[in-house]
Amino acid sequence: MTSRTERANAIRILAIDAIYKAQSGHPGTPMGMADISEVLWRDVMRYNPANPRWYNRDRFVYSNGHGSMLLYALLHLTGYDLTIEDIRRFRQLHSRTPGHPEYGYAPGIETTTGPLGQGIANAVGMALAEKTLAAQFNRPGLPIVDHHTYAYVGEGCLMEGISHEACALAGTLGLGKLITIYDRNMVTNDGPIDGVYTDDTRKRFEAYDWQVIGEIDGHDPDAVLAALTAARAETNRPSLIICRTTIGQGCSEGYAGTHKVHGGVLPAEEIAKIRERLHWPHPPFDIPAAIYADWDRRACGADAENAWNALFERYRDAYPDLAAAFERRMNAELPEHWHGQSRDHVCALQAKPADIPSRKASQNAIETFAPLLPEMFGGCADITPSCLTRWSGSSSVCFDPAGNYVDYGVREFGMVAMANGIALHGGLLPYTATFLMFMEYARNAVRMAALMKQRQILVYTHDSIGLGEDGPTHQPVEQLASLRQTPNMVTWRPCDQVETAIAWISAIERRDGPTAFSLSRLPLRQHPRDDTQLRNAFRGGYVLSDSTTPPDLILIATGSEVTLALEAARVLRTVPLAVRVVSMPSPETFDAQDEAYRESVLPDGVRARLAIEAASTFYWSRYVGLDGGVVGMTGFGESGPAEDLFRHFGFTIENVVEQAHRVIARVRQKR
Numbered sequence: 001m002t003s004r005t006e007r008a009n010a011i012r013i014l015a016i017d018a019i020y021k022a023q024s025g026h027p028g029t030p031m032g033m034a035d036i037s038e039v040l041w042r043d044v045m046r047y048n049p050a051n052p053r054w055y056n057r058d059r060f061v062y063s064n065g066h067g068s069m070l071l072y073a074l075l076h077l078t079g080y081d082l083t084i085e086d087i088r089r090f091r092q093l094h095s096r097t098p099g100h101p102e103y104g105y106a107p108g109i110e111t112t113t114g115p116l117g118q119g120i121a122n123a124v125g126m127a128l129a130e131k132t133l134a135a136q137f138n139r140p141g142l143p144i145v146d147h148h149t150y151a152y153v154g155e156g157c158l159m160e161g162i163s164h165e166a167c168a169l170a171g172t173l174g175l176g177k178l179i180t181i182y183d184r185n186m187v188t189n190d191g192p193i194d195g196v197y198t199d200d201t202r203k204r205f206e207a208y209d210w211q212v213i214g215e216i217d218g219h220d221p222d223a224v225l226a227a228l229t230a231a232r233a234e235t236n237r238p239s240l241i242i243c244r245t246t247i248g249q250g251c252s253e254g255y256a257g258t259h260k261v262h263g264g265v266l267p268a269e270e271i272a273k274i275r276e277r278l279h280w281p282h283p284p285f286d287i288p289a290a291i292y293a294d295w296d297r298r299a300c301g302a303d304a305e306n307a308w309n310a311l312f313e314r315y316r317d318a319y320p321d322l323a324a325a326f327e328r329r330m331n332a333e334l335p336e337h338w339h340g341q342s343r344d345h346v347c348a349l350q351a352k353p354a355d356i357p358s359r360k361a362s363q364n365a366i367e368t369f370a371p372l373l374p375e376m377f378g379g380c381a382d383i384t385p386s387c388l389t390r391w392s393g394s395s396s397v398c399f400d401p402a403g404n405y406v407d408y409g410v411r412e413f414g415m416v417a418m419a420n421g422i423a424l425h426g427g428l429l430p431y432t433a434t435f436l437m438f439m440e441y442a443r444n445a446v447r448m449a450a451l452m453k454q455r456q457i458l459v460y461t462h463d464s465i466g467l468g469e470d471g472p473t474h475q476p477v478e479q480l481a482s483l484r485q486t487p488n489m490v491t492w493r494p495c496d497q498v499e500t501a502i503a504w505i506s507a508i509e510r511r512d513g514p515t516a517f518s519l520s521r522l523p524l525r526q527h528p529r530d531d532t533q534l535r536n537a538f539r540g541g542y543v544l545s546d547s548t549t550p551p552d553l554i555l556i557a558t559g560s561e562v563t564l565a566l567e568a569a570r571v572l573r574t575v576p577l578a579v580r581v582v583s584m585p586s587p588e589t590f591d592a593q594d595e596a597y598r599e600s601v602l603p604d605g606v607r608a609r610l611a612i613e614a615a616s617t618f619y620w621s622r623y624v625g626l627d628g629g630v631v632g633m634t635g636f637g638e639s640g641p642a643e644d645l646f647r648h649f650g651f652t653i654e655n656v657v658e659q660a661h662r663v664i665a666r667v668r669q670k671r
Helices: 004-022 028-032 034-044 069-078 084-088 118-137 155-159 161-173 201-207 221-233 268-277 289-295 298-318 320-330 338-351 358-369 412-425 436-451 479-484 497-509 531-537 561-572 587-591 595-601 618-624 642-648 653-670
Strands: 059-062 149-154 178-184 211-217 239-244 376-380 405-407 429-435 457-461 490-492 515-518 542-545 553-557 579-583 609-616 629-633
Touching: 004 028, 004 034, 004 069, 004 084, 004 268, 004 289, 028 034, 028 069, 034 069, 034 178, 034 221, 059 118, 069 084, 069 289, 118 149, 118 161, 118 178, 118 320, 118 412, 118 436, 149 155, 155 161, 161 412, 178 221, 201 211, 201 239, 211 221, 221 239, 298 320, 338 358, 338 497, 338 531, 358 376, 358 457, 358 497, 376 412, 412 429, 412 436, 429 436, 436 457, 436 479, 436 515, 457 497, 479 490, 479 515, 479 609, 479 618, 490 497, 490 587, 497 515, 497 531, 531 542, 542 561, 553 561, 553 618, 553 653, 561 579, 561 609, 561 653, 587 595, 609 618, 609 653, 618 629, 629 653
Parallel strands: 059 149, 149 178, 178 239, 211 239, 376 405, 376 429, 429 457, 457 515, 490 515, 553 579, 553 609, 609 629
Antiparallel strands: 542 579
8 A cells, every 4th residue: 555645746746747748837736735635536535537427426626727737647546537648748739638627628627727716616506506406306315416516726716806706605505515625825926925815714714604624734634634524524514624735845945835836847857856855766657556556546436326326226216207307407408398398489479479678588488498497597696687587486595405596696707607617517507697798797707608618598688778877887889799709609689579589499408508698678579470480580590571572782680679670671672672681689500500591591692781789890790791881889888768879879760771872882883
């Protein structure tokens, strides 16, 4: 049997070897947290390297993810499918070991981390998902959902404001199975932490209603194990274990405990001294068989999973319907009758017109779909009555652990990052809401959802200058273009209740990224559609109104401006001009259609095109081309009644008609 020190040193050596070979990386944190990790990953955490997606595994989040070689070393040593060759290719193009942990690149990585603070917020979301699913599914003597979420954080994570948002809410929600280990090494990238971070972390987290343990010696395995045992014993509050460590533990004086080892490549002569100091005579990337054997967690992981499988079979015998629902939800599958029921709802809406705001249409869609999908898990950043995301069956997890709605408070960034963790955990389909303008507070978490291709729904209301009197601070202009330019993101700006329901259906059925809705405060007129138009609306862009002859002009509009486009088209047709009106609720969805369909909607031969949207004009050049035009916003809004603002900024029939004539004249002049 090898010693704890030898096993921890294997982490340190793998980290410095990989970083030296890459000539890039952060050796200090892996070296400093190796002793903590040896205890957590060998003695405490429950997981199966042979099945990284086992439902009841403990989740591990490495929030201070710049020290990624720590995680890669742990995955490799414990028996995950991450080879020594993968370690050798650290930070190389197309490797499974990129500079920061990336979800989906290698097994065992629960979330992408790197932007500091977001990992701990993801962990809060995962712990909330565990608590909710346990309350929804567990039955006496059959705890099929029963695992912990562990997170590592550094000073940088705790300095980021998002950590305050998420950790405060974690205490309020009583997430007793969230255990966070704070690597207190007193160093930042710039130097010693004195004068930069002087918070009393203990008092801060006690104020959040967390159990706080330590400060303990992070290089004392017995102290670490005792702290983890105490944390696991506390079931009503999340726990923070403060571990005092030396960054770069094992390095020479002048490196250890200094910022020099935080993000710099150690020189060859220093690495040679480390090997000597750690009594490690082996060449780079060479781990002795005895150490591999003592690290290997595959056998005990299989035992843990097999025990759970036996438990689940007893659960299935006693509660077959619940067991089937649990597996369906954890596999992100839709109910058998979902497709037919959802399409029937769309047809029913089309047959019974209602002129309502799309935010209200969204609430109606939730009211219809949530009973079919108990995994729907809503929430809002303190403006639920405005965003209309609560439905008749909503129950707040603040008061009901088995609930389906989170009152996030004024925490937009924390809300979306937590929703990422909820989605990553599995079993719940999170949707979150705020005003479109306040997407900016959560922008990086939205980007992380797209980067990880996570299935969550972002409900944004009050989507334009139509917000009115609240003025430019609350009126979104550039936000839609920003969302639409984000890879893996799909946006919908529906023009009526029918398109809103279609947007919800599309988002629910999507599996490869988040979906954002841009919804109106003002009532929107419902438009007539035949069966073909109804089917084509699911394709993101379609012909809503057409001429009897090939079009001279195409008007493209979204949301509230679709009605304006239709009214302008009626005027233009009296000229007479052959005018086509295209509703484009989801440009990304339209772009994903086959070329023949896109050509049928926007023929290449029709160069006279005018886009109309009460948002930035920037995005629409891709559809209107050099000869076309855009009626949109080129600056910020103003405060005033909505109708006055629309008129002031040119969203009138008269201006659209005038701009259309200019586009046609420009196209004809170039022929």
